[in-house]
Amino acid sequence: xxxxxxxxxxxxxxxxxxxREKSRIVASIINPLFFLLxxxxxxxxxxxxxxxGGQVFIxxxxxxxxxxxxxxxxxxxxVWDRKIDFLKEVLVAPISRLSIFIGKIFGGSTDAMFQxxxxxxxxxxxxxxxxxxxxxxxxxxxxxxxxxxxxxGLILGSMMESPEGFQLITSFIVFPMFLLxxxxxxxxxxxxxxxxxxxxxxYAVDGLRGVIIGANHFPLYFDAAVLALLAGIFIAIGTYxxxxxxx
Amino acid sequence: MEFSIETKDLVKKFKDLVAVDHxxxxxxxxxxxxxxxxxxxxxxxxxxxxxxxxxxxxGSAAVNGFDIIKQADKVRKSIGIVFxxxxxxxxLTGYENLKLHALLYGIPGDVIEEKITEVLRLVxxxxxxxxxxxxxxxxxxxxxxxxxxxxxxxxxxxxDEPTLGLDPQTREHIWTYIKKLTNETKMxxxxxxxYMDEADLLCNRVAIIDHGxxxxxxxxxxxxxxxxxxxxxxKSEKPxxxxxxxxxxxxxxxxxxxxxxxxVEEARKHLPEILExxxxxxxxxxxxPTLNDVFLxxxxxxxxxxxxxxxxxxxxxxxxxxxx
Numbered sequence: 001x002x003x004x005x006x007x008x009x010x011x012x013x014x015x016x017x018x019x020r021e022k023s024r025i026v027a028s029i030i031n032p033l034f035f036l037l038x039x040x041x042x043x044x045x046x047x048x049x050x051x052x053g054g055q056v057f058i059x060x061x062x063x064x065x066x067x068x069x070x071x072x073x074x075x076x077x078x079v080w081d082r083k084i085d086f087l088k089e090v091l092v093a094p095i096s097r098l099s100i101f102i103g104k105i106f107g108g109s110t111d112a113m114f115q116x117x118x119x120x121x122x123x124x125x126x127x128x129x130x131x132x133x134x135x136x137x138x139x140x141x142x143x144x145x146x147x148x149x150x151x152x153g154l155i156l157g158s159m160m161e162s163p164e165g166f167q168l169i170t171s172f173i174v175f176p177m178f179l180l181x182x183x184x185x186x187x188x189x190x191x192x193x194x195x196x197x198x199x200x201x202x203y204a205v206d207g208l209r210g211v212i213i214g215a216n217h218f219p220l221y222f223d224a225a226v227l228a229l230l231a232g233i234f235i236a237i238g239t240y241x242x243x244x245x246x247x
Numbered sequence: 248m249e250f251s252i253e254t255k256d257l258v259k260k261f262k263d264l265v266a267v268d269h270x271x272x273x274x275x276x277x278x279x280x281x282x283x284x285x286x287x288x289x290x291x292x293x294x295x296x297x298x299x300x301x302x303x304x305x306g307s308a309a310v311n312g313f314d315i316i317k318q319a320d321k322v323r324k325s326i327g328i329v330f331x332x333x334x335x336x337x338x339l340t341g342y343e344n345l346k347l348h349a350l351l352y353g354i355p356g357d358v359i360e361e362k363i364t365e366v367l368r369l370v371x372x373x374x375x376x377x378x379x380x381x382x383x384x385x386x387x388x389x390x391x392x393x394x395x396x397x398x399x400x401x402x403x404x405x406x407d408e409p410t411l412g413l414d415p416q417t418r419e420h421i422w423t424y425i426k427k428l429t430n431e432t433k434m435x436x437x438x439x440x441x442y443m444d445e446a447d448l449l450c451n452r453v454a455i456i457d458h459g460x461x462x463x464x465x466x467x468x469x470x471x472x473x474x475x476x477x478x479x480x481x482k483s484e485k486p487x488x489x490x491x492x493x494x495x496x497x498x499x500x501x502x503x504x505x506x507x508x509x510x511v512e513e514a515r516k517h518l519p520e521i522l523e524x525x526x527x528x529x530x531x532x533x534x535x536p537t538l539n540d541v542f543l544x545x546x547x548x549x550x551x552x553x554x555x556x557x558x559x560x561x562x563x564x565x566x567x568x569x570x571x
Contacts, residue, residue, distance in 0.1 A: 086334055
């Protein structure tokens, strides 16, 4: 019981901080919006994306991108918590590291899905047609995805000493993970296919493509299973990394 | 449970550095116990071990009867901590910081509001509770963190350098709050400090620590008795120290280039005789011994009052403009 309250406490803090920093919310949906309107608009006239056209085809990838950036950076921000020593207050509280980790994930997940909701709304204006089932299923996929991504962010953040490494992580982890999801899986050149297989975002975006525009490469249950498995693995690693984190 | 805190040969090593060296402490329930020593003496490291934030290299310790390694969760539930560095969230209000703490410590929902009001009143922050901690002064923030440490009614409260880097006026305020606490509750308080006056004023017993070891442990009064008298400082060009040394009530004579330091029993009574023997004198200063003299007596060094790592308030300023 007290562990649940603990998870709620961490979540409560993250949501308060999130709602207070409105500039962050605006900044984080501007990027996906530009990608969608400019990049997607340009792709709209190019053949090869199937019946839905380029702009709608990359829409789930842009949704994924928003989740990716928000979640990973949410996790990395734990570097700041440590710098201001706020984390000590949390770590010395009588709740387990697992609960702290889960609370953080829920916090990051809420942030990311709030922003994704804004993008889903924008989607309706560029020609994405939602069905009664696509919305709840999309949220299911998004939730699994954010669990993985926030975990990755937190794991990296717990190993970092200062925010200087953020740029490296963007270049070497975040961007490749995103770029691999932009194109249809069967159109990827063979040297990229292995990378696409190990990119969690492949299954996230494939799942979203399936439920939103019906253009999935893998079966949906397979996407969901891979994501759930990865979420479990990363939460386990994350809890461990919280236990050995230096404060 | 006999002792609130009991340590047995507690050791913490960081690579080659022995930060805490076979520390044995027994702190009674309801005591205000001071760990006094210069920066780097191992005070904070000791606190970090007792509050389960770091593991000892060797030895063991019990807090409220719970083992700090095997029963870390129970230890955490029974203690309150006010860290040396600001550990409240400056993007939240004072109220929200306390609410968060209440939730983390599992305070029942129906008494949370009551508790928050109670501790805010204790530290006089009721009227500022809706403000972001970002806009608090260093002293207010420290008071908020003391309030927070008290919310879940811990049996033991740890205060790590409670007034480090605060201005004199704020320090006195904080002392008043701590005094109030010790009068009104039966809480055991462990505080670390490198301010002599702070330890003297607040603590029932003081352990003087240097290089990770206890060099002396007693009540401030008894510690000062060790010095054996009052401190008399005399400036004189040509002092007749031999004559002074013969006086039976003069315990110690030191001469630093015409600045003479004497330790004298009942100095006020014997001063005329000393002045008569010593010859021509430029100035005289008589004072009672302080814990600083005790520290000097045991270690041969003054407690360094400087704060090479930067004070608490300084760090508040540094991290106030973080990029969130």
